[in-house]
Structures are given as structure tokens and as C-alpha cells.
Amino acid sequence: MTTSPPEIGPALLNARKARRLTLEQLAQLSGVSRSMLSQIERGETNPTFAVLWNLTQALGIDFADLIAGGPNASQPAIATMTPAQTPEIIGGGGSCRLRILSPARLAGLSEWYLLDIDAGGVLESAPHPDGAFEHFTALSGRFEIRAGDEVRTLNAGETARYPADREHAIANAGPEPASGLLVLLYGRNAGA
Template sequence: MDASAPPPIGPGLNAARKARKLTLEQLAQMSGVSRSMLSQIERGEANPTFAVLWNLTQALGIEFSELIAGSAVLHKPAISVMSTEQTPEIVSGNGACRLRILSPMQTAGETEWYALEIAAGEALTSAAHQAGAVEHFTALSGEFTVRSGAQERAIAAGETARYPADVDHAIANVSGEVGHGILVLLYR
């Protein structure tokens, strides 16, 4: 093997996928990498970009080094920890609302959960999600009003509001301090 050639990733990817009893289609859905690209990588016909490798390792729950070394099948820790730096975050345009994405990417579009922070007097306003979607918001600190369609309810720290999210909806922090909560979105 040429020392300047990239390491063969295909066999490790194939072994990791099969060890988890995943089809190409399932891994494609979990990773966001097309089925045809996955097949090409496994056959050694494509050299994936860093972004593609990242998506694959995250979907499979393995490290880059495991994929490259071909040891991805042998070791998968029972406890996976995601550092603060690795946790994706969505910040509103004005910086008043922060959503830290706590759910794994493979559950996106089914079940999603977020750590939510809203500045005093600000609101997270959302357009309708797909039909049947429901949100569960648990206030950890602060005071909020939750609106779903035309209905609105006040909730305090420790309380949970459950409401349809397939209509316009909002969570407003009505306290004088930064408010925190956990937001869970369920698609049906």
C-alpha cells in the first residue's frame, strides 16, 4: 500500500454497519449520506469528505480513529458522552433564544429534545410543524406563557405544558430573568 494513499475506510464502514445490523438505506437515513455514496465508500470507489465521515461516525456512534483503523466493530462504549463543544446549538437572530440540541441526529423528525434558554421578556415563536406534532415544555427556571394556536397558559418553574405544535405556537419568558427549560418535540 502506498504510504501517501488515504487509509481504506470502506471495509471498516461495512463492518461497523453490519455489526449494528443496519442496511445501507437505514444508515443513509441516520447519517444523511446517500445510499449510493455509502455503497461507493464501502466498495472503495469514493473518498469521503470530512463532513461525510463526521455524519457517518456520529450515526454509528464510533470515533474517526475506529473507522480508519477498522476496529469500529470491536469497541463501542456503553456510555457515550457529548461535550459542550460537540452539542449543536441554534441561536435566534437577535440572540434572545438558545436551543441546544440534546437529541441524537438519528431521531430527528421523530423525537427531538432541546435545552432552551430565553432572555427576559423574549419569546421563541414557531410556525406549525407537521400534522400531529406535539411539544412538551418543562420550565426549569423563570415564568413563561405557552401559546398554541389561540390558546395560552401560564407555567412556572417545575411545571410542564403539553400542546399541539402543528399550529403556530410560542413560549414566552414573562419573568425578569433568563428562563431555562427542556423542550421535547414529538412527531406522530
């Protein structure tokens, strides 16, 4: 059994109207264009994680409540998300796609992503907070993992664990597109 998608558009519309903001005012506060806001409120477009984050910050509402459909929305025992509902980040000059699999309420604690990288693509990352660790499992293809000055090759089925509180990168070292599961853990015990 699947659940229906969260009603993000109407929830944003209600939050905006409750704060007596026009589309133009919310656009200025959030940095999201007026036309994009209108499309989101009408349910005509699927906003990215970054756009939703900017909107929730501008409106002063909790991101998890927005995704859940409101602060008092009842949650099913098993929640599902379609591919269209899963936020995606594009990086590496368009060669890397990170699908955000973790719930928004865990951002900054633990995050997990499905990472797809085109042949020759590289996902470079600035240091995360002290103690952060990444765990990357290659699902297909071959990767080159860099953490600081250290570099390792990773083949399908293998996992690399490395400190992410320094510059680090994941590169597709093979001739075909490749994918992997990336888990980012914050805190002193993240590398355990």
C-alpha cells in the same frame, strides 16, 4: 469515565477525499464557506448542527455515522458529550439558545432540547407535521406558552403539553433569563 470527542474533522476530510472533492467543490455543494470547511477539517472549530447537516447531505453520508466517527465505529456503553460537543441553535433574534440533547438519529421522530431564553425573548415556531406535540417543562423562571390562539402561563417546575402542528411560541414572561426542557414528539400518539 468520559469518552473523547468524535473526530468529526478527519471523518469529513476522509469523506471529501473519497469523493474526490476539493474544499471549493464541497463549499459549493453544501453552502458552507471554504474557510469554515478548512477549520472544521483541522479541528479548529466546533460546527453547528445545521452546518454538519448541510455537509452530510452534500457528501451523501449518514449524520449519525459522522458523529460516531464513521460507519463502523464501536460505541461505548455510556457515551458522553461535553458542552462544546453539544450542538446549539440560536433563535428569537439571538435571545433564545436551544442545546440539542437528542441523538441525531432520532431527528424527525423525537427531539429534546435545553432551552435558555433571555428576559423578554420569544421562540416562535411554524407548525410542525400533523400530529406533532411539544412538552415543555420550566426549569427556572416564568414562561408564556402559545399554541394557536390559546395562551397559558407556566412557572418553574410546571409542564405544558400542546399541539405543535400549528403556530406556537414559548416566551420568557419574567424579568430574568429562564430555562426549560423542550421535547418534540412526532406522530399520532405524540400527545399521549
